[in-house]
Amino acid sequence: MSASTPYSLLVIDDEPDLRTLYELTLVREGYELETAGSVEEALQRLQLRRYSAVITDMRLPDGSGLDVLAWLEEQGRREKAIVITAFGSSENAVEALKAGAFDYLTKPVDLRQFRMVVASALGRVPQQPPSVVPSRLPSERAEGGAGMPAVAMPRPVAGARTAPEAVTPRRVAERLAGDSVAMQQVRDLIEKVARSMAPVLLQGESGTGKELVARSIHEAGSRSGEKFIAVNCGAIPEQLLEAEFFGYRKGAFTGANEDREGFFQAAHGGTLFLDEIGDLPLAMQSKLLRAIQERSVRPVGAVSELPVNVRILSATHKDLASEVGAGRFRQDLFYRLNVIQIRVPPLRERIEDLGAIATRVLQRIAQDAGVSPAPQLDAQAMHKLRRYAFPGNVRELENMLHRAVALSGGEWIHADELDLPDHELDAAAGDEAEGEAAPEPRGGVEAAPVPDVPLPADLAAYLDAVERDILVRALEQHRNNRTAAGASLGLSLRQMRYRMARLQISVGEGGDCA
Numbered sequence: 001m002s003a004s005t006p007y008s009l010l011v012i013d014d015e016p017d018l019r020t021l022y023e024l025t026l027v028r029e030g031y032e033l034e035t036a037g038s039v040e041e042a043l044q045r046l047q048l049r050r051y052s053a054v055i056t057d058m059r060l061p062d063g064s065g066l067d068v069l070a071w072l073e074e075q076g077r078r079e080k081a082i083v084i085t086a087f088g089s090s091e092n093a094v095e096a097l098k099a100g101a102f103d104y105l106t107k108p109v110d111l112r113q114f115r116m117v118v119a120s121a122l123g124r125v126p127q128q129p130p131s132v133v134p135s136r137l138p139s140e141r142a143e144g145g146a147g148m149p150a151v152a153m154p155r156p157v158a159g160a161r162t163a164p165e166a167v168t169p170r171r172v173a174e175r176l177a178g179d180s181v182a183m184q185q186v187r188d189l190i191e192k193v194a195r196s197m198a199p200v201l202l203q204g205e206s207g208t209g210k211e212l213v214a215r216s217i218h219e220a221g222s223r224s225g226e227k228f229i230a231v232n233c234g235a236i237p238e239q240l241l242e243a244e245f246f247g248y249r250k251g252a253f254t255g256a257n258e259d260r261e262g263f264f265q266a267a268h269g270g271t272l273f274l275d276e277i278g279d280l281p282l283a284m285q286s287k288l289l290r291a292i293q294e295r296s297v298r299p300v301g302a303v304s305e306l307p308v309n310v311r312i313l314s315a316t317h318k319d320l321a322s323e324v325g326a327g328r329f330r331q332d333l334f335y336r337l338n339v340i341q342i343r344v345p346p347l348r349e350r351i352e353d354l355g356a357i358a359t360r361v362l363q364r365i366a367q368d369a370g371v372s373p374a375p376q377l378d379a380q381a382m383h384k385l386r387r388y389a390f391p392g393n394v395r396e397l398e399n400m401l402h403r404a405v406a407l408s409g410g411e412w413i414h415a416d417e418l419d420l421p422d423h424e425l426d427a428a429a430g431d432e433a434e435g436e437a438a439p440e441p442r443g444g445v446e447a448a449p450v451p452d453v454p455l456p457a458d459l460a461a462y463l464d465a466v467e468r469d470i471l472v473r474a475l476e477q478h479r480n481n482r483t484a485a486g487a488s489l490g491l492s493l494r495q496m497r498y499r500m501a502r503l504q505i506s507v508g509e510g511g512d513c514a
């Protein structure tokens with residue numbers, strides 16, 4: 001018998017045999033335990049004292065486990081709740097998670113799973129590790145064996161990482177820059193869902209920050225000290241999916257020279273983030289559903305299953321409900337993953353966050369480059385960015401800022417250092433940006449009539465060629481003095497340098513332009 005723990009549990013079930021079974025299992029683990037046979041009895045006990053966790057059957061003679069959950073919620077009680085549902089009633093499990101249950105178990109209760117779920121609710125570590133030899137992720141091997149398709153093994157989106165410490169909601173807020181109403185709602189939801197095991201589906205366009213939200217959920221919850229494994233489902237060849245997800249045993253196929261763990265085992269005790277879940281083929285969807293329902297996986301070539309304790313977060317840029325309608329995504333898996341949905345809005349819908357996000361990104365870039373102070377966007381650059389729709393969202397902004405920092409090399413980033421052609425900007429948008437000056441109109445310049453030439457097949461390339469020609473002529477006129485040549489065209493030296501670099505115009509030693 002284990003030494004006694006400081007944890008106290010209330011078990012609610014109307015079947016005396018089951019109560020005894022749960023009692024024996026939990027007392028062995030060292031927990032202090034009380035039992036109740038009905039909602040009424042449970043509430044009486046709960047009014048008398050607090051417990052570390054409550055484990056309740058869903059169907060009770062005078063009500064449902066959900067009534068107990070509702071009471072705990074109403075009273076603002078902190079007991080973690082685990083609900084036991086009848087076999088095959090996945091709707092009940094989903095309902096319980098939505099009502100705030102930490103986790104659920106399905107009857108007949110597997111006692112190994114039972115112990116694992118209770119320990120995980122109480123944040124007790126170590127949790128029972130899987131018995132596969134811990135090793136590198138399958139995706140980390142150099143190449144598949146002879147029996148495996150000869151393709152480079154994909155890496156997870158981001159590899160295994162152990163979060164250093166539990167993160168408070170405030171620190172989560174710090175990770176996700178932006179104070180728009182939409183971002184505040186996302187942060188509130190992160191805080192709420194971090195406490196339970198409920199699966200969360202993150203929905204949003206590419207580059208909006210779904211993975212960052214997933215990491216924040218992981219870090220704000222009790223699993224923060226455990227692994228966060230991110231997997232890009234769309235990047236793994238179909239024939240490798242099973243081995244990647246569930247691992248394999250030595251000899252399972254030619255080239256399988258040792259046991260390898262899969263993503264599930266690697267994430268044991270922590271969180272598995274399945275990015276681009278909508279790209280998973282139907283056959284793999286069935287296997288994933290099974291693993292989630294059974295909380296166990298069978299490595300390729302293994303005879304028995306391994307229990308795994310993994311929180312599943314997933315993300316997609318697709319509309320999964322219509323994928324279900326089109327028969328491309330299993331409805332039952334959709335329900336399992338979509339217990340709670342968080343929509344991460346595109347950047348253009350929360351353009352007021354642009355300043356805060358850009359500042360955060362610039363700080364990160366400066367830190368990585370060991371530069372101080374971090375460069376800043378000047379008012380005109382900010383104004384320009386606000387007029388752009390950012391189809392690639394925050395990731396596109398990041399890439400743009402990386403380039404601009406490399407080009408500018410100075411403390412301030414100017415509008416012309418942003419690789420943003422005017423025709424991609426919305427003329428009307430951004431003018432109302434608070435506190436920021438709109439750029440001065442360059443008065444007095446009228447476009448020369450375009451000569452009657454055939455319309456170019458590639459406008460951007462055509463305009464580049466025209467710009468290049470003008471710059472080279474100006475440089476020639478001013479004996480390659482860039483300041484003077486720029487001034488003659490209304491450009492600062494910095495702007496001139498930028499344009500010359502972009503169009504690959506160099507001023508040779510002898511003074512010739514190339």
Ligand SMILES: Nc1ncnc2c1ncn2[C@@H]1O[C@H](COP(=O)(O)OP(=O)(O)OP(=O)(O)O)[C@@H](O)[C@H]1O
Pocket residue numbers: 175176177178204205206207208209210211212213275317357360361394395398
């Ligand atoms: N609110 C934010 N504050 C600071 N950085 C952010 C924010 N949102 C996103 N980022 C950064 O933008 C980049 C893209 O974010 P992330 O990878 O989380 O997007 P995603 O939606 O998962 O993209 P994809 O769908 O392509 O996988 C990351 O470098 C992330 O750190």
